[in-house]
Amino acid sequence: MPNKMVVALGGNAILPADHQAPLAEQYGALERACERLLPIIGQGHQVVITHGNGPQVGNLLIQQEEAARLVPPLPLDLCIAMTQVQMGTMVQQVLTNQLRRFGIQREVVTLVSHFLVARDDPDFRTPSKPVGPFLTEEEKRLAETRGHTVHRIGHGPRPYRRVVASPAPLRFLERHVLKTLFDSPAIVIAAGGDGVPVVLDENGAYHGVEAVIDKDRSAERLAEVVLADTMLILTNVTHAYLRYGTPQQTALSSVTLEEARRYLTEGHFARGSMAPKVEACVRFLEYGGDVAIIAALDDAAEALQGSAGTRFTRS
Amino acid sequence: MPNKMVVALGGNAILPADHQAPLAEQYGALERACERLLPIIGQGHQVVITHGNGPQVGNLLIQQEEAARLVPPLPLDLCIAMTQVQMGTMVQQVLTNQLRRFGIQREVVTLVSHFLVARDDPDFRTPSKPVGPFLTEEEKRLAETRGHTVHRIGHGPRPYRRVVASPAPLRFLERHVLKTLFDSPAIVIAAGGDGVPVVLDENGAYHGVEAVIDKDRSAERLAEVVLADTMLILTNVTHAYLRYGTPQQTALSSVTLEEARRYLTEGHFARGSMAPKVEACVRFLEYGGDVAIIAALDDAAEALQGSAGTRFTRS
Numbered sequence: 117m118p119n120k121m122v123v124a125l126g127g128n129a130i131l132p133a134d135h136q137a138p139l140a141e142q143y144g145a146l147e148r149a150c151e152r153l154l155p156i157i158g159q160g161h162q163v164v165i166t167h168g169n170g171p172q173v174g175n176l177l178i179q180q181e182e183a184a185r186l187v188p189p190l191p192l193d194l195c196i197a198m199t200q201v202q203m204g205t206m207v208q209q210v211l212t213n214q215l216r217r218f219g220i221q222r223e224v225v226t227l228v229s230h231f232l233v234a235r236d237d238p239d240f241r242t243p244s245k246p247v248g249p250f251l252t253e254e255e256k257r258l259a260e261t262r263g264h265t266v267h268r269i270g271h272g273p274r275p276y277r278r279v280v281a282s283p284a285p286l287r288f289l290e291r292h293v294l295k296t297l298f299d300s301p302a303i304v305i306a307a308g309g310d311g312v313p314v315v316l317d318e319n320g321a322y323h324g325v326e327a328v329i330d331k332d333r334s335a336e337r338l339a340e341v342v343l344a345d346t347m348l349i350l351t352n353v354t355h356a357y358l359r360y361g362t363p364q365q366t367a368l369s370s371v372t373l374e375e376a377r378r379y380l381t382e383g384h385f386a387r388g389s390m391a392p393k394v395e396a397c398v399r400f401l402e403y404g405g406d407v408a409i410i411a412a413l414d415d416a417a418e419a420l421q422g423s424a425g426t427r428f429t430r431s
Numbered sequence: 432m433p434n435k436m437v438v439a440l441g442g443n444a445i446l447p448a449d450h451q452a453p454l455a456e457q458y459g460a461l462e463r464a465c466e467r468l469l470p471i472i473g474q475g476h477q478v479v480i481t482h483g484n485g486p487q488v489g490n491l492l493i494q495q496e497e498a499a500r501l502v503p504p505l506p507l508d509l510c511i512a513m514t515q516v517q518m519g520t521m522v523q524q525v526l527t528n529q530l531r532r533f534g535i536q537r538e539v540v541t542l543v544s545h546f547l548v549a550r551d552d553p554d555f556r557t558p559s560k561p562v563g564p565f566l567t568e569e570e571k572r573l574a575e576t577r578g579h580t581v582h583r584i585g586h587g588p589r590p591y592r593r594v595v596a597s598p599a600p601l602r603f604l605e606r607h608v609l610k611t612l613f614d615s616p617a618i619v620i621a622a623g624g625d626g627v628p629v630v631l632d633e634n635g636a637y638h639g640v641e642a643v644i645d646k647d648r649s650a651e652r653l654a655e656v657v658l659a660d661t662m663l664i665l666t667n668v669t670h671a672y673l674r675y676g677t678p679q680q681t682a683l684s685s686v687t688l689e690e691a692r693r694y695l696t697e698g699h700f701a702r703g704s705m706a707p708k709v710e711a712c713v714r715f716l717e718y719g720g721d722v723a724i725i726a727a728l729d730d731a732a733e734a735l736q737g738s739a740g741t742r743f744t745r746s
Contacts, residue, residue, distance in 0.1 A: 175502045182498035187490045197520040198513035201543050205512040213636035225608045228516050228541035293540045293617050302608050321528035
């Protein structure tokens with residue numbers, strides 16, 4: 117039976133390690149990534165694909181700074197929108213061409229995606245998500261004159277980096293359109309780069325805000341919007357582990373909602389990497405999802421069959 | 432009776448003359464432009480909006496060059512995709528907020544849009560559409576090493592500019608999705624920056640190509656895809672004129688298909704500005720459209736009623 121599915125492609129899983137790699141290498145990495153999705157799409161599942169855009173937005177922010185004396189730099193929300201589509205259009209092209217090679221003429225489409233976040237999300241008080249290039253002392257001062265928060269997070273001549281909030285996504289602005297497209301024969305790419313963050317002002321108008329949406333939450337919200345039964349988080353490790361990095365580490369193959377909550381409380385998963393993924397799986401099951409899976413991109417099809425990755429179910 | 436309508440917003444009509452104007456000014460100009468569309472949307476027409484992105488793509492190309500020693504410049508097709516959405520997301524925000532102010536809760540959505548063009552479009556042999564910044568002699572040589580065609584089109588220390596082909600759009604890649612959304616309650620922004628141009632290779636795979644799609648043809652193709660009955664081209668002049676710029680100039684208020692063809696043959700309209708607009712109107716009527724209108728943005732609602740602008744009909 118076909119599933120209604122969100123597939124989240126982690127940036128590390130689909131891009132070359134060198135963020136300044138030539139475009140041909142980036143397309144090559146996407147070719148390999150999308151090939152892993154073909155068996156899943158071939159089975160006729162309804163699929164929405166989401167993906168990171170960290171390296172792309174980093175590059176675009178460097179370009180904004182380098183040309184600042186000629187062209188006014190754009191705010192982060194527009195840079196996210198632009199790189200959302202830079203990546204989206206590349207995934208769309210690669211996947212469309214691969215599908216055609218197999219005689220599958222399905223339209224792949226990139227939906228420009230915004231998430232409403234709360235103006236008073238606690239993360240705005242203690243922003244900590246680094247974005248853009250490393251900065252010198254002088255560049256740090258310039259950034260601060262623009263109202264940016266800058267933290268020292270390294271050593272040497274460029275120890276600083278801008279940090280922004282990573283608020284929780286509340287509402288997907290294009291939700292009716294997303295649902296319409298999800299229920300059509302199209303394969304939808306949505307919420308790339310985790311979506312453009314916007315806030316409502318006192319008049320009920322929305323505006324972009326300089327923040328980066330929490331990545332795993334974004335995938336989970338997307339799954340809620342389309343009423344997905346399955347959420348597949350593809351990354352560069354094969355499983356979630358108990359006691360990861362210790363001699364006693366144990367790969368988890370199947371986990372109930374209750375177990376997942378307990379493991380989270382016991383602190384088995386690394387903050388900022390595996391913990392938010394497991395939290396997203398828990399939230400998805402709580403919302404009514406049937407199965408959430410964390411797996412390596414290479415194991416995508418097997419994970420969906422149940423023979424690879426870590427599988428979370430309500431009981 | 433509600434119309435099925437494509438509204439094309441000319442870049443000159445919706446943006447400040449200074450392409451490096453602060454973003455707040457750009458939003459201000461979009462506020463004024465979108466206000467002109469509100470009466471039309473309020474009447475319940477099905478609307479797809481398309482818009483230019485020339486200044487944005489120009490700025491992004493400058494940024495690509497300025498940062499080239501740090502970040503590999505992206506090809507023109509990706510720059511078009513990115514600025515298509517930079518503008519699209521701004522129009523989407525401004526229009527959504529204005530509609531909400533009037534209590535209209537319609538989703539506005541930006542569709543990433545590609546047009547297939549022919550690899551052997553004659554324009555590829557004689558590219559003449561200038562893109563990006565003016566270049567010095569040295570920058571010209573650098574551009575040529577990258578395979579760019581550069582023409583001398585000015586004077587002084589920066590007389591050169593890159594030129595690309597402006598091929599005719601053949602097929603809208605996301606056509607089923609566009610039709611689905613057009614027939615939904617959403618207001619769709621599509622083919623911004625005239626769409627990302629792609630070509631098919633010998634294996635039937637598509638790839639971006641360094642070109643800029645002909646703007647008025649792009650609007651007309653869009654009208655064909657959604658089976659529009661009305662095409663509204665909004666620009667910065669109030670009418671198409673006979674003998675424009677002479678003491679005998681005459682504003683046209685209504686024109687039949689046959690008259691339009693004759694005026695085109697007689698050379699009444701300026702190449703590169705009014706002529707392609709009138710050609711697009713002719714093509715639209717030939718395809719089966721009912722009414723094509725060329726009008727000033729400020730006159731949008733009146734033009735649709737028939738009391739402003741130049742109105743083209745089949746007979």
